[in-house]
Amino acid sequence: MSLITFTESGFYCEKADLYIDPWKPVKRALITHAHADHSRSGMNHYMAHLHSIPVMKHRLGDIDVQGVEYGETICVNGVNITFYPAGHVPGSAQIKLEHKSESWVIMGDYKLGSDGVSTPFEPVKCSHLVTESTFGLPIYNWEPQDEVMNTINKWWAENAASGVTSVMLGYAFGKAQRILANLDPSLGEIFVHGAIYHTNNALSEVGYKFPKTEYVTNETDKKRFRGAIILAPPSALGSTWIRKFKPFKVATASGWMALRGARRRRNVDKGFVLSDHADWTELNKAVTDSGAENIFVTHGYSNVFASWLKNKGLNAEVVKTAFEGELSEIGESTTAEPE
Amino acid sequence: MKKFARLISALDSTTKTNAKLEALVNYLDEGSDRDKIWCVALLTGKRPKRPVKTALLRTWAAEEANLPLWLFEESYYIVGDLAETVALILPPSGQNDSKSLHERMMQLKSLHQKDEKEVRHEITRAWKEMSKVERFVFNKLITGGFRIGVSQKLMVRALSKHTGIEEAKLSHRLMGNWVPAETHFSELILESSSTENLSRPYPFYLAYPLESDPEELGSPEKWQIEFKWDGIRGQVIKRDGKVYIWSRGEELVTDRFPELVEMGQTLDRDAVLDGEIIAYKDGAPLTFNHLQTRIGRKRITKKILENSPVKLIAYDLLEYEGSDIRQEPMEKRRIFLEQLINSNPHDALILSECIKEKSWSGVAKIRGKSRSLMAEGLMLKRKSSEYKVGRKRGDWWKWKVDPMAIDAVLIYAMRGHGRRANLYSDYTFAVWDKGELIPFAKAYSGLTDKEIKEVDRFVKQNILEKFGPVRSVEPHLVFEIGFEGIAPSTRHKSGIALRFPRMLRWRKDKSPQEANTLEHLQSMLDVYQDGN
Numbered sequence: 001m002s003l004i005t006f007t008e009s010g011f012y013c014e015k016a017d018l019y020i021d022p023w024k025p026v027k028r029a030l031i032t033h034a035h036a037d038h039s040r041s042g043m044n045h046y047m048a049h050l051h052s053i054p055v056m057k058h059r060l061g062d063i064d065v066q067g068v069e070y071g072e073t074i075c076v077n078g079v080n081i082t083f084y085p086a087g088h089v090p091g092s093a094q095i096k097l098e099h100k101s102e103s104w105v106i107m108g109d110y111k112l113g114s115d116g117v118s119t120p121f122e123p124v125k126c127s128h129l130v131t132e133s134t135f136g137l138p139i140y141n142w143e144p145q146d147e148v149m150n151t152i153n154k155w156w157a158e159n160a161a162s163g164v165t166s167v168m169l170g171y172a173f174g175k176a177q178r179i180l181a182n183l184d185p186s187l188g189e190i191f192v193h194g195a196i197y198h199t200n201n202a203l204s205e206v207g208y209k210f211p212k213t214e215y216v217t218n219e220t221d222k223k224r225f226r227g228a229i230i231l232a233p234p235s236a237l238g239s240t241w242i243r244k245f246k247p248f249k250v251a252t253a254s255g256w257m258a259l260r261g262a263r264r265r266r267n268v269d270k271g272f273v274l275s276d277h278a279d280w281t282e283l284n285k286a287v288t289d290s291g292a293e294n295i296f297v298t299h300g301y302s303n304v305f306a307s308w309l310k311n312k313g314l315n316a317e318v319v320k321t322a323f324e325g326e327l328s329e330i331g332e333s334t335t336a337e338p339e
Numbered sequence: 340m341k342k343f344a345r346l347i348s349a350l351d352s353t354t355k356t357n358a359k360l361e362a363l364v365n366y367l368d369e370g371s372d373r374d375k376i377w378c379v380a381l382l383t384g385k386r387p388k389r390p391v392k393t394a395l396l397r398t399w400a401a402e403e404a405n406l407p408l409w410l411f412e413e414s415y416y417i418v419g420d421l422a423e424t425v426a427l428i429l430p431p432s433g434q435n436d437s438k439s440l441h442e443r444m445m446q447l448k449s450l451h452q453k454d455e456k457e458v459r460h461e462i463t464r465a466w467k468e469m470s471k472v473e474r475f476v477f478n479k480l481i482t483g484g485f486r487i488g489v490s491q492k493l494m495v496r497a498l499s500k501h502t503g504i505e506e507a508k509l510s511h512r513l514m515g516n517w518v519p520a521e522t523h524f525s526e527l528i529l530e531s532s533s534t535e536n537l538s539r540p541y542p543f544y545l546a547y548p549l550e551s552d553p554e555e556l557g558s559p560e561k562w563q564i565e566f567k568w569d570g571i572r573g574q575v576i577k578r579d580g581k582v583y584i585w586s587r588g589e590e591l592v593t594d595r596f597p598e599l600v601e602m603g604q605t606l607d608r609d610a611v612l613d614g615e616i617i618a619y620k621d622g623a624p625l626t627f628n629h630l631q632t633r634i635g636r637k638r639i640t641k642k643i644l645e646n647s648p649v650k651l652i653a654y655d656l657l658e659y660e661g662s663d664i665r666q667e668p669m670e671k672r673r674i675f676l677e678q679l680i681n682s683n684p685h686d687a688l689i690l691s692e693c694i695k696e697k698s699w700s701g702v703a704k705i706r707g708k709s710r711s712l713m714a715e716g717l718m719l720k721r722k723s724s725e726y727k728v729g730r731k732r733g734d735w736w737k738w739k740v741d742p743m744a745i746d747a748v749l750i751y752a753m754r755g756h757g758r759r760a761n762l763y764s765d766y767t768f769a770v771w772d773k774g775e776l777i778p779f780a781k782a783y784s785g786l787t788d789k790e791i792k793e794v795d796r797f798v799k800q801n802i803l804e805k806f807g808p809v810r811s812v813e814p815h816l817v818f819e820i821g822f823e824g825i826a827p828s829t830r831h832k833s834g835i836a837l838r839f840p841r842m843l844r845w846r847k848d849k850s851p852q853e854a855n856t857l858e859h860l861q862s863m864l865d866v867y868q869d870g871n
Contacts, residue, residue, distance in 0.1 A: 137410075137413065137414045137417060138404060138406055138410060138411075138414060138427075138428050139414045139417070139418055139424060139427035139428055140427075141427070141431070258427070259417075259418055259423070259427075259760065259761065260351065260420065260423055260760070261418070261419055261420070261756075261758055261759065261760030261761055261762075262760075262761065263352075264351075264758045265758055265759075265762075265788070267354075269352075269353070270352065301413075301417075304410065304413045307409075307410075308410060311407060
């Protein structure tokens with residue numbers, strides 16, 4: 001019997017009787033990170049990194065959750081469980097489970113580059129690796145964050161110079177903080193949508209600090225929006241809320257913006273390629289660095305990435321999950337294709 | 340090519356016409372004459388012959404990136420654009436292209452004389468000298484078709500702003516078969532018509548579909564009303580005794596239609612005729628399929644000429660005895676046209692008949708007979724109208740009959756291209772035959788973006804099998820498919836071929852069992868053919 005099995009409710013460790021990122025209600029759940037498709041409601045007991053807890057509580061209400069530190073090992077019925085940084089969003093973790101000679105790492109979502117907010121990724125050795133594959137095609141290769149942020153700041157400055165408001169769309173937890181932390185506050189005022197404001201507050205409980213922002217309310221003087229930047233979740237596009245910033249330019253930041261088709265469909269003025277997921281090179285590096293002999297590929301271009309790994313002589317297979325990767329971020333179909 | 344790549348990015352990143360116009364004018368203002376002529380040619384669809392097979396580009400790009408070809412192909416399915424896939428997959432170069440657009444175009448032209456090894460060397464070296472965006476543009480120069488929303492009209496507007504020459508003159512100067520590599524910007528654009536090419540056609544005046552009640556157009560007597568034929572719009576030009584035939588797609592098609600050339604040669608004076616080229620035999624039009632046998636091939640055999648003879652149904656006269664008469668009112672041009680045809684009777688030349696009715700209800704009755712006469716409906720042209728350039732509202736309307744329609748089940752889907760890349764937007768539809776679904780038509784248009792997303796989600800969740808890029812899906816969704824014509828076909832399993840199939844609406848109210856049958860289609864075919 002393998003230490004981890006793939007069940008209808010999610011990844012299951014029978015020996016310790018707990019699930020990792022389950023998508024159906026279970027007794028005990030280990031959570032890699034606080035995004036909605038990995039951290040779902042209805043579990044009796046949660047275990048997550050300390051930094052995930054405020055956002056989880058903000059989203060799931062009053063849950064029973066135990067916090068752990070990176071590198072801290074917890075033993076459940078002889079299974080050693082350790083959380084390692086995954087670099088995806090604040091509090092995100094790769095979860096390692098070890099028993100005797102078998103060691104599994106469930107990576108959750110991850111990226112290798114440092115984003116200036118989340119604790120940077122650390123490679124972890126194991127025999128069995130579960131990796132995502134959101135951008136598991138060789139067409140996805142990210143530019144360094146500094147370059148992308150320079151173009152975002154430049155875009156903001158150009159808009160400000162022509163008296164236009166800049167509306168920047170990004171997922172409310174993770175992407176928004178990453179952009180916020182790397183904006184140049186000398187360019188003007190920074191406003192945030194409520195969803196981002198509350199997430200920032202939750203994160204500040206565990207010590208995260210961000211440049212000064214202001215919550216957009218109905219009372220905010222509209223004149224102040226001119227030349228300012230507004231951070232908002234993707235759902236704001238096309239809403240009545242966004243109209244108060246007229247005249248404005250709107251941009252979106254996502255890995256999907258690497259493709260011309262997606263950029264044009266999204267109907268924004270500008271698409272910045274900025275992702276919290278590993279690109280093609282990073283996915284390959286993460287797999288190699290883990291030293292794992294058995295690779296399980298989840299959400300994304302899993303069939304292609306698994307075939308590629310097999311091509312390289314690795315023992316790889318596809319595992320179907322209910323995770324969504326970054327697709328939900330641009331409102332496109334969130335279903336991966338079956339084989 | 341740095342500047343041209345910047346222009347393409349600017350055009351690509353906006354949907355606003357004014358922003359596109361500004362980007363074009365900036366490029367023209369700053370560019371060299373040699374680059375400008377290429378820019379005009381490329382963005383108005385004048386593309387040199389493809390110098391490299393795309394299969395080779397795929398192989399070379401995959402090898403440069405150290406990837407197996409199957410992985411390149413998988414990526415291409417997702418990207419939906421070959422030029423972009425190549426640009427994305429190659430390792431970054433850290434370079435910007437120092438060669439001009441003209442230099443790159445001449446380089447591509449020179450590849451026709453080189454062997455495969457040399458061509459590969461040149462292309463892969465070029466990739467290494469370029470940034471990602473430049474590579475994309477360079478690849479597009481090879482594979483063709485930018486699709487960035489620059490119409491001929493917009494290019495003409497930009498040129499007009501750049502040169503100060505009026506738009507109508509410029510759009511005429513851009514017509515014809517000038518070759519960018521051999522044409523100087525100043526000769527083509529700036530010089531007046533004295534040196535103008537004898538074969539140069541006029542820009543076609545195109546009609547909008549009639550959206551309102553015809554009663555709002557005033558008395559029918561103010562309108563020239565004619566049948567709208569399902570052929571190829573064409574211009575027959577006779578100048579200095581020479582005959583040229585142009586299609587609306589701005590292609591010189593003289594050698595495809597020897598009977599029209601012969602007709603032109605017998606004309607006793609110079610003229611430019613506008614009309615419909617149509618397959619016609621025994622006193623009646625033939626289906627569009629017959630015409631297709633005339634366009635599709637280089638050599639027109641005796642047999643094809645016998646089976647599918649063509650005629651010109653002439654409806655307008657643009658130039659008469661050497662003068663451009665496009666500014667004259669329709670009714671006056673019509674008198675000249677009648678004069679010309681009456682004094683030059685020819686078997687391949689038919690004067691388009693004018694329908695004379697006192698009331699719109701009378702006109703509507705005649706419109707109702709269109710299909711049985713092999714016409715698509717009616718054309719309404721204001722008798723006082725001049726012959727304009729391009730598609731304009733107000734004076735010319737097409738009043739087509741409603742399309743034929745059938746309810747069908749979606750059974751295959753493919754990802755689209757360009758704006759629809761990575762979305763399943765191209766579908767194959769089937770009807771029932773003895774309990775089996777028989778595919779009979781492909782359709783790509785007619786749905787809103789929102790509906791496409793919804794179908795895309797359904798497809799992704801209901802895939803049955805994969806055949807290369809094609810996915811067979813659970814036969815569940817029903818659509819009303821509209822089409823303009825139907826003809827027998829030996830090439831399709833269903834035994835029929837449709838003209839202009841598209842989705843009229845999504846029949847969410849219907850279950851797949853309620854879709855139509857092949858028998859329905861066959862009965863439509865019978866009715867349509869009987870009217871012949």
